[in-house]
Amino acid sequence: MTPSPNHPITQSPSFVRKYIFSTDHKTIGIQFLFTSLFMLLFGGLLALLIRWQLGWPGRPLAFMETIAPEGFPGGIMVPEYYNMLFTMHGSVMIFFAIIPLLVGVFGNYLIPLKIGARDMAFPKLNMISFWMVPFAIAIVCAGFFLKGGAAASGWTAYAPLSATLGPGQLCWIVGVIVLGTSSILGAVNYVATVINLRASGMHFFRLPLSIWALFITAIMVLLATPVLAAALILLLLDITLHTSFFLPAGLVIDGVLQPNAGGQALLWQHLFWFYSHPAVYIMILPAMGIVSEILPVFARKPLFGYHSMIYAIMGIAILGFLVWAHHMFTSGMNPTLGTSFMLSTMVIAVPSAIKTFNWLGTLWRGSIRLATPMCHAVAFVSMFVIGGLTGIFAAASPVDLYLHDTYFIVGHLHYVLFGGSLFGIFAGITFWFPKMFGRRLNERLGLIHFALTFIFFNAVMFPMFILGVAGMPRRIYDYTSYAHLSHAGGLNRMMSVAAFCLGLAQLIFIANFFWSLFRGKRAGDNPWQATTLEWATSSPPPHGNFAAIPTVYHGPYEYSVPGRTDDWLPQHVKT
Numbered sequence: 001m002t003p004s005p006n007h008p009i010t011q012s013p014s015f016v017r018k019y020i021f022s023t024d025h026k027t028i029g030i031q032f033l034f035t036s037l038f039m040l041l042f043g044g045l046l047a048l049l050i051r052w053q054l055g056w057p058g059r060p061l062a063f064m065e066t067i068a069p070e071g072f073p074g075g076i077m078v079p080e081y082y083n084m085l086f087t088m089h090g091s092v093m094i095f096f097a098i099i100p101l102l103v104g105v106f107g108n109y110l111i112p113l114k115i116g117a118r119d120m121a122f123p124k125l126n127m128i129s130f131w132m133v134p135f136a137i138a139i140v141c142a143g144f145f146l147k148g149g150a151a152a153s154g155w156t157a158y159a160p161l162s163a164t165l166g167p168g169q170l171c172w173i174v175g176v177i178v179l180g181t182s183s184i185l186g187a188v189n190y191v192a193t194v195i196n197l198r199a200s201g202m203h204f205f206r207l208p209l210s211i212w213a214l215f216i217t218a219i220m221v222l223l224a225t226p227v228l229a230a231a232l233i234l235l236l237l238d239i240t241l242h243t244s245f246f247l248p249a250g251l252v253i254d255g256v257l258q259p260n261a262g263g264q265a266l267l268w269q270h271l272f273w274f275y276s277h278p279a280v281y282i283m284i285l286p287a288m289g290i291v292s293e294i295l296p297v298f299a300r301k302p303l304f305g306y307h308s309m310i311y312a313i314m315g316i317a318i319l320g321f322l323v324w325a326h327h328m329f330t331s332g333m334n335p336t337l338g339t340s341f342m343l344s345t346m347v348i349a350v351p352s353a354i355k356t357f358n359w360l361g362t363l364w365r366g367s368i369r370l371a372t373p374m375c376h377a378v379a380f381v382s383m384f385v386i387g388g389l390t391g392i393f394a395a396a397s398p399v400d401l402y403l404h405d406t407y408f409i410v411g412h413l414h415y416v417l418f419g420g421s422l423f424g425i426f427a428g429i430t431f432w433f434p435k436m437f438g439r440r441l442n443e444r445l446g447l448i449h450f451a452l453t454f455i456f457f458n459a460v461m462f463p464m465f466i467l468g469v470a471g472m473p474r475r476i477y478d479y480t481s482y483a484h485l486s487h488a489g490g491l492n493r494m495m496s497v498a499a500f501c502l503g504l505a506q507l508i509f510i511a512n513f514f515w516s517l518f519r520g521k522r523a524g525d526n527p528w529q530a531t532t533l534e535w536a537t538s539s540p541p542p543h544g545n546f547a548a549i550p551t552v553y554h555g556p557y558e559y560s561v562p563g564r565t566d567d568w569l570p571q572h573v574k575t
């Protein structure tokens with residue numbers, strides 16, 4: 001291996017330096033992978049408990065009495081525990097699974113490899129940004145062991161509720177601040193790396209779309225996450241020092257008049273959504289990049305509309321900052337203001353549609369190979385369409401007055417976050433697994449896992465639209481006490497059974513992952529015959545990534561180039 005100028009290799013690093021406190025972006029990416037896949041599993045188990053209560057309200061679960069005696073007296077879940085479950089499910093999935101998987105795993109692993117660099121611009125900062133994540137997870141999850149349990153005011157932590165709960169909520173606030181700091185540090189690194197460390201010939205308009213998406217995502221993180229961190233600090237001050245940013249005067253809790261004066265609960269919603277609407281794009285743009293990368297490889301065609309894809313990402317990123325109050329149509333805002341937020345939201349559909357048509361254009365008349373990553377990528381496109389279109393319903397303010405806080409919204413967000421982001425993540429993991437570990441996943445198990453996940457995902461999530469329109473509220477412990485939902489039990493039970501099957505199907509993925517890690521077929525450098533730079537080095541790549549830094553001569557999607565015998569032209573091959 002050639003020593004790099006940044007990383008002279010004088011002796012082989014100790015186990016601790018190599019696998020635990022590593023500064024190698026690839027190791028850090030893989031550390032993110034294991035941590036966030038574990039959290040995905042944990043978040044999934046919380047979801048199954050939610051579905052247990054919704055499928056069979058009040059039915060005892062004997063083993064839970066031993067695990068959480070306060071939450072399950074006699075094995076029956078209490079409403080407070082239900083609040084904690086959906087709060088922690090949403091928080092774990094969004095903050096500790098989806099964002100770290102998309103940004104932490106793929107950002108770290110792919111950026112230096114795909115731009116032809118030896119590592120990130122600031123490798124130590126990168127290591128710190130990873131190690132803050134387990135720390136944040138520990139703080140947030142410590143709430144489970146405290147009196148009153150973990151946070152319970154939803155992943156959105158609306159004040160005044162979030163300012164009035166116990167120590168678990170406090171842990172949540174502190175943990176999310178730590179996580180936000182980690183994201184900001186990571187994003188500084190990504191932006192600096194993409195701007196400064198591109199190999200010779202790698203112009204911006206030769207960057208693969210996954211890198212464009214991660215680059216713009218990192219800029220969004222830098223602009224949005226500090227707002228969340230600031231809002232959380234204000235919330236912390238309200239709780240600890242009794243300041244009055246979010247707590248109004250005259251607030252009475254449990255018969256006790258609170259000391260705060262003059263705060264505004266709605267201010268929290270504005271600050272939270274000013275972060276969190278951009279954050280939903282932070283949770284989809286990298287997946288869009290991954291999918292844009294995978295479709296050309298398995299359709300053996302150039303990506304349709306490369307430049308328009310980049311401008312669409314930029315458009316989504318800019319518009320993403322102008323739409324936040326579409327989460328607040330029911331907050332009593334002036335209808336004219338509501339209409340302006342409705343229109344700005346609808347405009348986002350334009351770049352989203354451009355991307356969708358470009359993906360379809362890429363598939364059109366391609367020589368399609370339906371390998372596992374491709375199946376996940378195509379599922380991403382179709383599920384994102386359902387997610388996006390239901391977003392348009394929710395964006396229409398008169399319609400949303402009815403749909404807001406119903407299961408329709410839960411359906412929408414799961415189609416974009418599970419159907420979109422998570423299928424994108426599965427596409428990415430199955431696509432880059434051979435590069436990361438030098439071995440291939442078992443294709444048959446991969447396809448079975450895909451098919452079952454796709455079927456059961458739809459079986460769990462699609463009925464949510466029906467229930468939402470029928471008036472089933474979200475975040476509800478027991479809907480059976482409402483007359484208009486008396487007929488909703490059957491559908492809910494069907495969804496719960498499908499959710500358990502969806503959970504079981506993930507065991508196939510876990511088995512395939514670990515079996516292939518040790519026993520999978522050797523992958524070779526370029527198993528998918530792809531063009532971008534990561535496939536120009538060994539699998540897994542050495543410390544320092546490339547024996548010699550390649551020079552780039554072409555764009556990233558030169559497939560089926562006329563006049564060539566191979567149907568792919570790697571970026572670094574001179575013609």
Ligand code: HEM
Nearest residue numbers: 280283284326327388391392394395404405409413416417
């Ligand atoms: C075509 C694009 C989209 C449109 C027009 C759209 C529109 C909306 C609107 C209007 C709401 C608020 C509805 C309500 O609470 O009453 C909403 C909620 C939500 N959207 Fe989207 N959305 C789009 C794409 C996405 C994407 C790509 C994601 C994430 C990857 C996403 C994630 C969410 C989440 C998590 C919520 C629920 C937040 C909560 O209250 O807990 N959306 N969307």
Ligand SMILES: [Cu+2]
Nearest residue numbers: 277280324327
């Ligand atoms: Cu939004």
